[in-house]
Amino acid sequence: MKQLIGKALLDSFRKLNPLVMMSNPVLFVVELGTVLILLMLLFPKYFGTEDQVGWNTVVFSVLLFTVLFANFAEALAEGRGKAQADTLRRAKRDTEAKRLKSDGSVQVISSGELRKGDRVLVETGDIIPGDGDIIDGLASIDESAITGESAPVIKRAGSDQTSVTGGTRVISDSIVVKITTNPGDSFLDRMIMLIEGAKRQKAPNEIALNTVLIVFTLIFLIVVVTLVPIAAYVGIELDISVLVVLLVCLIPTTIGGLLSAIGIAGMDRVTRFGVIAMSGKAVEAAGDVNTIILDKTGTITYGNRLAADFVPVAGVDQKELMEVAVLTSLFDDTPEGSSVMMLAQANHVVCDVKAYEGEIIPFTAEERMSGLNYKGVHYRKGAVSAISAYIRERGGMVPPDLEEKSARISLQGGTPLAVCKDSQVLGLIYLKDTVKPGIRERFEELRKMGIRTVMCTGDNPLTAATIAKEAGVDDFIAESKPEDKIRIVREEQAQGKMVAMTGDGTNDAPALAQADVGIAMNSGTTAAKEAANMVDLDSDPTKILQVISIGKQLLMTRGALTTFSIANDFSKYFAIIPAMLVEQVPEMQLLNIMNLQSPSSAVLSALLFNAIIIPLLIPLALRGVRYVPMNANQLLVRNLLIYGVGGIIFPFIGIKLIDMGLQLFW
Structure with missing residues (x-):
């Protein structure tokens, strides 16, 4: 961490290059003011400020630190992303x-x-x-x-x-x-490549906010310039240094200094989840999402159908069914086979693999069954139709309740596997596409945010409805084809909604490209990754939920600090202007509620507060404001109360304390 901070400090000085600073107009104005004060220090005769060297030195130092602190916030945010790539390189050492x-x-x-x-x-x-x-x-x-x-x-x-x-x-x-x-x-090679290849582009909302900040800066520049003739009219001569300080204090330097850091930190937080955002636009768009389109398999469910129950046919004991099911699964290393073994073990049925050295019958797409031949007995499990045909070929009878129980499992959204011993059907293994734990609660959180969830699945409508009800999604589309996904995306966007979706196949690429937020799985095709604006490096489709929360946190952080910064300007206005004019205009005493000791102390206190508040807010800008799912109105009220009212009160307290401290040394 010390190394990261040290590098960020060096980068803060490198960013003083005017060509770099011009990308942030607010800080560029502060830098111009700093250069002007420096010129007044170097050439006091040209400005008639020979008797103000001490004052100008203090002002120059505080202005320089203001710019450096703002650059430090951005450099630190950038450094965290570079440090992650360096950490991955170290992890990728030869072993x-x-x-x-x-x-x-x-x-x-x-x-x-x-x-x-x-x-x-x-x-x-x-x-x-x-x-x-x-x-x-x-x-x-x-x-x-x-x-x-x-x-x-x-x-x-x-x-x-x-x-x-x-x-x-x-x-x-x-x-x-x-x-x-x-x-x-390898995973690490791809992750390093994507981290270094990701571009930090300003998102539309950030560009709009930047424009607002420029307008505010121009307005206050006009206010400060017109203040000169107004002050001269009442017999007050304002120094250039005081005007520079006044301008710096009134323009939104706080949010101007932290704006880039907030966006970079948002991308960094997404990266820490193993998701690479190709631009800041993608992260911000995630915060505005209204609809999420999700694949059922791998996102809402585990994707592997796992054994949930053993269903014997009439006249067969369930324990006998479980014992034969275990024998058919002893050498089945698929997730389904392992789940049969685990479910049987939970029911106290255990078999030793070494004790059954028979002929292993592997699963084939043609036969649609697998099992074991042991001591002349044939044990099989497989699709109901395949096992039924197998039994008839051997001269056996298919139990009359097999089809009924099989249909019941299908209606519940499961898959039935029939189990037989030689020519006798013993029953069914109920394989269930298990809904991931906690997914229902997460969808409920999204609902509180006003986000609608739509599940796409190739299952029949009945199975899809069962899974949708269990998972708690708002809507579902059964028997969906690739073209259905892009149609849904376009229909939602036509209603003015922002849409997010996940995908991994070439057939998902058109919908990923069309969606406002498209997250491609790193294990997916090149076409899918090129079409998406985010890549999930460890291919976990449920991460879209975290990405949306991070996007909302980014927007909320930017809004909170903008509110705080503008509220600060309001307070600084009432701190500086009345204190500057009260001696010549006694009526201004009514507005001089802070009762600062002198005009120079008021100006310097406000300037020091302006410089100190930026580094104090850097941790908040990098970490982000804590996001709590709630609707927009509740969020607005919360922000106004905490960061609006707090932004007005805090400067009054801070500037007064600094003024009291200056009394000891001034």
Whole structure:
């Protein structure tokens, strides 16, 4: 952190280049004022300020620090993003890999020599040498180098959590990993490339706000210039330095100095979630989203249908069904097969794999069944129609209630798998596309924000309705085709709504390009990633919910600090103007509510407060204002009360305290 701050301080001085400062008109005006005061210090005779060297030195120092503090906020925000890329480079260091040879022996090589398809052994304390999938074992893995989360995750073969990332560390147990990428194509390589390739473009709202700030600056410039003849009319001669200070204090320097930092920090917060935003526009657009279009599979549900129940046919004991189902799944390393084993184990039915050394029957798309031949007995599980045909071929009878129970499972949104032993059907395994825990609550939060959720699925309407009700989405589209997605996006946009969606396939690319916020999965196609304006590096579709919250937090932070900055200007106006004019215009005493000790003290106190408030607000600008889901009216009232009223009161207190402190040294 110290190194980051030190580099940001150096960058603050580099950003003093006028060509750089011109991109921020408010701070450019402050820099021009600083240069003018410097010229008055260097050439006092030309300005007739020989007797004001001490005063001008103080004013110059405070103005310089004001500009530097504002530059520091932006440099620190930029530095955090660069630091993340540097951290990833360190995580991507060359490590040893224990490659497994065909004869089962271990060969220790450099991770840079690994190629796609290699199998490596990773034991406790080892760094995973490359991206891959666990094909044997389970382990607790520290992924903090990638995700920033300190809590380890459990990953195992045959589950939906098999993918591992190079650069992460195994904390306990050991696993065998099949490498899925070649050098240069790893997760870390892509993440570094995307972080460095992401451009910081100003979003439309930020450009609009920048225009407003420029207008405010011009207005106050006119006010300060016209103040000179007004003051001369009442017999007051205003120094150039006082006019510069007055202008700097009245223009919105606080938000002008923090505006870029807020936008950069918003992109940085998204990046910390493992999502790369191609521009600031994408993050800001996420904050304005009204409708989210979500795929069911992988977003709302786990995608892998998992065993939820064992349904025996008439005359069959459920325990017998479970025992045969376990035998058919002993050598099935798919998520479905693993879930059958886990559900049976939860019902106290356990089988030892080593005890059943029979002929393994793998699943094929043609046969649509799998199982085991053991001691002359044939155990099978598979599609109901496939198992029914298999039983008839062997001269068996299909139970009359099989079709009825199968239809009931389908109506509930599940998938039935029939289980048989030789020519006897024992019952069904109810596979359910499980809704992710907590997803209903998250959709409820989105509803509070005024965001409508639409689920797209290829399932039949009945199954889709069941999942939609369980998940709590606002609407769903069943049997949807790729062209349906872009049609929905356009229909929503035609109503003036901002639309977000996720996707990973080439057929999603048109809708991702059409959507205001399109998040492509990093595991998806190149077409999808090029069409989207965000890329989720670890391919978790539910991240769209966090991205929207971050976008809203960015907008809320910008609005809160803008409100605070403008409210500050109001207070500084009442602090400076009455104190400057009260001696010549006694009637101004009515407005001199702060009762500052002298005109010079009032001006200097306001200038010091103006300089100090920027670094005090940097942590808030980088962290963001805490976002609480609520409607726009509630949010407006909350902001006005906290940052509007607070922005008026706080400067009165701060300037008065500084004035009292100056009394001790002035």
